[in-house]
Amino acid sequence: MRHELELAPTFRELFDQTHKQKGSDDYVSESARMITETYDRTMVDLYVEGTSQPDLDLEAWVDAAGGPRKG
Template identity: 40%
Template sequence: MDVKELLYQMFMENELKWPLTFQEVFDKTHKKKGTNQYISDRAREVAELYSQQMTEKYIGEEEPPQLNPEVWVAASGAIKKGYV
């Protein structure tokens, strides 16, 4: 998650008075305003792959974690030099 996403998450949690999930923050920062369309095919692919892999990994568990960094890296691709 980058700084923009973290700031957005803090803002929305303050407004809504409940914690957002990682997927909600990603969707809010990677979808066009007023639509349900991702800003790019890559963003859509990453979101779908992450959701699918989390479902497969935590099938049958009552409350899976909000974020699994290993699944996120696998879904979004290898870590690129210079990115945090």
């Protein structure tokens, strides 16, 4: 993938590459679709429009994926 883009892919690009059906914009599972939608909503809530966002907010991703919670 790095060769195709001439730069290192983002985490999201890698996730989409491995979790979408080839030649389609459809995710291979409902779980993968829900994780990305939840993560996107979380990022909108956390970062004000116009401010820079990290390539990956690991805590937001773990929460979206249903991983362990702090505390």
